[in-house]
Each structure stands twice: as C-alpha cells, then as structure tokens.
Amino acid sequence: MPRMASQERRTEQRREQREALRERILEVSREIVRREGFASLSMRKLAEAIDYSPAALYLHFKSRGDIARALRVQGHASLRDAFLAHTSIADPAARLNAMGRAYVEFGLAEPETYRLMFMELAASAGPSSEARAGSPGDAPGNGDAHAAEPGAATLSMIADAFVELRAADRLPARAAPLACAEGLWANLHGIVALKLNGAALPETPAATLVELSLDAWFAPANRTEPRFSSANRPDTSTR
Amino acid sequence: MPRMASQERRTEQRREQREALRERILEVSREIVRREGFASLSMRKLAEAIDYSPAALYLHFKSRGDIARALRVQGHASLRDAFLAHTSIADPAARLNAMGRAYVEFGLAEPETYRLMFMELAASAGPSSEARAGSPGDAPGNGDAHAAEPGAATLSMIADAFVELRAADRLPARAAPLACAEGLWANLHGIVALKLNGAALPETPAATLVELSLDAWFAPANRTEPRFSSANRPDTSTR
DNA sequence: GTCTATAGCACGATAGAC
DNA sequence: GTCTATCGTGCTATAGAC
Missing domain, CATH: 1.10.357.10 (Tetracycline Repressor, domain 2)
Structure with missing residues (x-):
C-alpha cells in the first residue's frame, strides 16, 4: 500500500507545517510583546514580521485575544x-x-x-x-x-x-x-x-x-x- | 466710570462661564471614567455627554491625556x-x-x-x-x-x-x-x-x-x- | 491555505466658517 | 467660542480570487 502511505505522509507533513507556523507566530508574538508590550502587537505588524498576510493569522488563531491567551x-x-x-x-x-x-x-x-x-x-x-x-x-x-x-x-x-x-x-x-x-x-x-x-x-x-x-x-x-x-x-x- | 465697571463685570462673567464649563467637562469625565474606565472615555462620547462638539473640548483641555491628568x-x-x-x-x-x-x-x-x-x-x-x-x-x-x-x-x-x-x-x-x-x-x-x-x-x-x-x-x-x-x-x- | 483588497469602524485632533 | 466637516491613522476581521 505505497499510495496510502505516501498520502499519510503528506497529511502528516501538512500537520507539521501547520503546527510549525502556529509555533512561529507565537514565537514572534512573544518577542514583540516582550519588547513593546501587548498593546503594540497588531495583527498587521505580526503578519509582516512572519512574512504572511494578516488574514493568514486568523487560520491559526481565532482572534488577537486568542494569541494573548496562548502567550x-x-x-x-x-x-x-x-x-x-x-x-x-x-x-x-x-x-x-x-x-x-x-x-x-x-x-x-x-x-x-x-x-x-x-x-x-x-x-x-x-x-x-x-x-x-x-x-x-x-x-x-x-x-x-x-x-x-x-x-x-x-x-x-x-x-x-x-x-x-x-x-x-x-x-x-x-x-x-x-x-x-x-x-x-x-x-x-x-x-x-x-x-x-x-x-x-x-x-x-x-x-x-x-x-x-x-x-x-x-x-x-x-x-x-x-x-x-x-x-x-x-x-x-x-x- | 460705569462703562468700565460693566465691562469688567462682563469679562468676569466670561471667566466664570469658562471655569464652569471646564468644571462640567471634568465632572462628566469623572463619571464616565468611574463607570466605564478611562479607556472608554473618548472625546466624542464626552462631547456628546456635555452637549458640545468635540472641538469645543480642546478649548479647555490640550488633549485627552490632559483630562486624564486632571482626573x-x-x-x-x-x-x-x-x-x-x-x-x-x-x-x-x-x-x-x-x-x-x-x-x-x-x-x-x-x-x-x-x-x-x-x-x-x-x-x-x-x-x-x-x-x-x-x-x-x-x-x-x-x-x-x-x-x-x-x-x-x-x-x-x-x-x-x-x-x-x-x-x-x-x-x-x-x-x-x-x-x-x-x-x-x-x-x-x-x-x-x-x-x-x-x-x-x-x-x-x-x-x-x-x-x-x-x-x-x-x-x-x-x-x-x-x-x-x-x-x-x-x-x-x-x- | 494563502493571498489581495477592503469593508467597517473608531479614534484624536485640526481647519475654517460663522 | 462654537460648530461642521474632515484629515489622517490604525485597527479587527472578512470576502473572494487563486
């Protein structure tokens, strides 16, 4: 069943990438908060820092407050x-x-x-x-x-x-x-x-x-x- | 010198009215802050509460932070x-x-x-x-x-x-x-x-x-x- | 899943007519 | 001294193309 295996591997990769991006968002957020405070953490700034569009953030976090909660x-x-x-x-x-x-x-x-x-x-x-x-x-x-x-x-x-x-x-x-x-x-x-x-x-x-x-x-x-x-x-x- | 006196009286009234309005602004601000917090005290809301235009506020306070200071x-x-x-x-x-x-x-x-x-x-x-x-x-x-x-x-x-x-x-x-x-x-x-x-x-x-x-x-x-x-x-x- | 584009809102503060 | 109108900015969140 090589086809099945490769598909599984693909979805696994997807999941890992997803997780990695989420982690990266948190990492960058943490750093911004550490240096400038949460009030200055805007979705725009955060998106620019991780080189994605603001919209991408909402695929990983429900809202800005959700990021705050994770932090x-x-x-x-x-x-x-x-x-x-x-x-x-x-x-x-x-x-x-x-x-x-x-x-x-x-x-x-x-x-x-x-x-x-x-x-x-x-x-x-x-x-x-x-x-x-x-x-x-x-x-x-x-x-x-x-x-x-x-x-x-x-x-x-x-x-x-x-x-x-x-x-x-x-x-x-x-x-x-x-x-x-x-x-x-x-x-x-x-x-x-x-x-x-x-x-x-x-x-x-x-x-x-x-x-x-x-x-x-x-x-x-x-x-x-x-x-x-x-x-x-x-x-x-x-x- | 009745003319002089009346003029003095007029400017005195002006000054009192000015002071009164400033006091009223502070009073309403204090109440808004008391009930909703300073973060929710906006110049617009404040202006509406005292029935003036937002611009009028700036005749009595240099800025929003200035009101905060007075409070x-x-x-x-x-x-x-x-x-x-x-x-x-x-x-x-x-x-x-x-x-x-x-x-x-x-x-x-x-x-x-x-x-x-x-x-x-x-x-x-x-x-x-x-x-x-x-x-x-x-x-x-x-x-x-x-x-x-x-x-x-x-x-x-x-x-x-x-x-x-x-x-x-x-x-x-x-x-x-x-x-x-x-x-x-x-x-x-x-x-x-x-x-x-x-x-x-x-x-x-x-x-x-x-x-x-x-x-x-x-x-x-x-x-x-x-x-x-x-x-x-x-x-x-x-x- | 990711992008571009933008809707929709609220704000502080100012310019200029009256 | 007061108003109307508006400038300029920043925001969260979404719609719709790809």
Whole structure:
C-alpha cells in the first residue's frame, strides 16, 4: 500500500507545517510583546514580521485575544519553571524566600510579559479598560473565562510552603495558609506592579522591598536563619 | 466710570462661564471614567455627554491625556481626604490600620478611578502599553513627567506613622521607615490590583487580606492592642 | 491555505466658517 | 467660542480570487 502511505505522509507533513507556523507566530508574538508590550502587537505588524498576510493569522488563531491567551499560558509555564527550580529547598521559609525573589525577578526581567499575565486581564471580567479602537473580541482576556487557572500551580507552591511553616509552628499569623499565600502574593505583585508603572515607588529599590516583605510575612523563621536576613545584606540588583 | 465697571463685570462673567464649563467637562469625565474606565472615555462620547462638539473640548483641555491628568489629581485629592480623616488617631499602629483599610476601600469602591491613578501610568515612562489607535499625545501619563507627585502626600502620611512606630521601638523590622511605608503601600496596592483584575485572587476576601497584611507589617504593636487584631474579628465587607 | 483588497469602524485632533 | 466637516491613522476581521 505505497499510495496510502505516501498520502499519510503528506497529511502528516501538512500537520507539521501547520503546527510549525502556529509555533512561529507565537514565537514572534512573544518577542514583540516582550519588547513593546501587548498593546503594540497588531495583527498587521505580526503578519509582516512572519512574512504572511494578516488574514493568514486568523487560520491559526481565532482572534488577537486568542494569541494573548496562548502567550499568557506560556508565561505562566515560564514562571512555574522558575518556581520549580526551588522546590528542592527543604526549609519552607528558605524556599519561600527563593520563590519570592524569583517572582519579582521574573516580573522585573520581563515587564511586558508580566503585564500581559497579571495586569491586563481587566477587560475579561469587567466593563472596563482595554477598549481599543478596533472591533469586538479584541480584549486579551477573552476566549477563556478561567484564565486564572494557569497561575494556580504557582500559587499552590507558595501555599504548600505556608502549610509546612504552620505545621512546624513557625508561622506567626494565625490565619489559613492559603490566605497567607495570597497575601504574600499580593505583596510581591504590588512591588512589581508599582515598579512597572515607573513613576511610583521611586525611592526604595525593589530588592530591598522584597527583603522587607519576606521578613514581614514570616520574620521569626527568618531571624533564626541569618542566612536570609535582609538588612545587612548588600542589594545585588538596584532596579 | 460705569462703562468700565460693566465691562469688567462682563469679562468676569466670561471667566466664570469658562471655569464652569471646564468644571462640567471634568465632572462628566469623572463619571464616565468611574463607570466605564478611562479607556472608554473618548472625546466624542464626552462631547456628546456635555452637549458640545468635540472641538469645543480642546478649548479647555490640550488633549485627552490632559483630562486624564486632571482626573488623577482629583483622585489623589480624594484619597488624601480619606487619609486625613484618620490623622487624628494618636496611636500610629491604629492609624496605619485605619489608613490601610481606607486605601483598599477606596480602590475597591472606585476601581476605574484607582486604575487611572495607579495602573495606567505605564505609557508615561516606558515604551509600553496604552498605544491606542489614535494620534500621538494620547497616553494618560503625558503632560506631566512628575505625575507621581500628587501621591506623595499620602505616602508621607504612612511614612510618618512608621517613624512614630520606630521612635516608640514598636517596629520589628530594622529598615528605614520610608522603606516600610513603601513596602506596606506595595502590599495594599497588590491586594487592590489583584482584586481589580477579577480572575486573580479568587479565594480570600480582600478584607481578610488587608487584616493579614497589616498584621504582617507591624504585628507586635497590633497584638498588644487586641482591638485591631484580625483573626477573631468578623469581616464587615466581603468584597 | 494563502493571498489581495477592503469593508467597517473608531479614534484624536485640526481647519475654517460663522 | 462654537460648530461642521474632515484629515489622517490604525485597527479587527472578512470576502473572494487563486
């Protein structure tokens, strides 16, 4: 059955090419977003960058918001990887320290990606922002109402550490570990978000704020391990 | 000199009418932003709302970004007022508690105003976001490079409280009071920002997170004053 | 599947009559 | 000071040829 085989091979090639183009679109999109932000990712610009017509994009992605969704998923995977690199740290406080730093470093190193992941979801849930000039279906949050799900993995890694802290009776606050995790997350996000907005928080470097915040959220555990104490530790990055 | 007087009266009336119209534009703008967000405030829509032509707006505001700037100033004044209501609290920890709550309540009560004030400044300082379809000079951050200044008053109120805490030796962390103030601010901002983005932080109510955060940042002072302890205090608002 | 061409819309800002 | 009319731009998405 050589004819059958060759046909199968052809369709297989087709599928691979299709997949490859889709991947290439995402790759170029990611780079544009990284450098100029999602707001400046237009279908025209994207099409020109991959040397196709704008119409071709719509064969692989339902809309611009659909691309945003894919990029967000990739970003969350990237952040999760950064966290995974520290899961081997046995001490939960030390692990939280490492993860907290990693989180803020991720946000400051990839500001536009971070913005896309955590700061431009407004349009998906409210009647608010990101109402651009174009047509409907444009908002980055569209296409998936459960867009928060991809970040759940990283949040639960933080929560796990708090559970361990609580189990070892090293957690001062008497609240649910999940609530602590969300509180710490909010704190870290606040640092990144204010820094990304440029004008705000002009005085204190982000690294110092991170140290302070980690101290604040589980200081006792920290104080018994001077390895991670903040005050007498030179700031490595002065972003 | 009756002729002179009448002329003066006329120009005075003119000036008042001018001022009144400008005030009316701002008032309507504020309401539109409050309900639909700044991104959806277009000069056309605004003009129709005040029953003038779009061109008339440019007699009172240089650009759309100029309106944004005026609205931000008003918002900061409003937030400052909310803080001023608590400056009379003598105990610095209690004062910080009240101000922290007020901050988050402000953000959650006026999400779009808050967004305009703290989350849409990106375009002013970076090559990023808010690149809309229209012409240049559109970004909300334009028109004043020192846009962070209006918020300085509220920040220094927080910093003052930390200075007092430090003076009374009730501040656990050994860092500069200003850094603590910015850290706490970042924490509060993170809570509001994540809540405003809807999808994120689905589990824990904001009020609980605020309590936890305030506890985290100056817990010892808090624990000696059970009046403000959080765990055994019913959440009044479950936003 | 990919292209060209364009529809259709919305915007910010300005020119020039009155 | 206000209006009408419009310029110039950018966008998403689709129609229809190949």
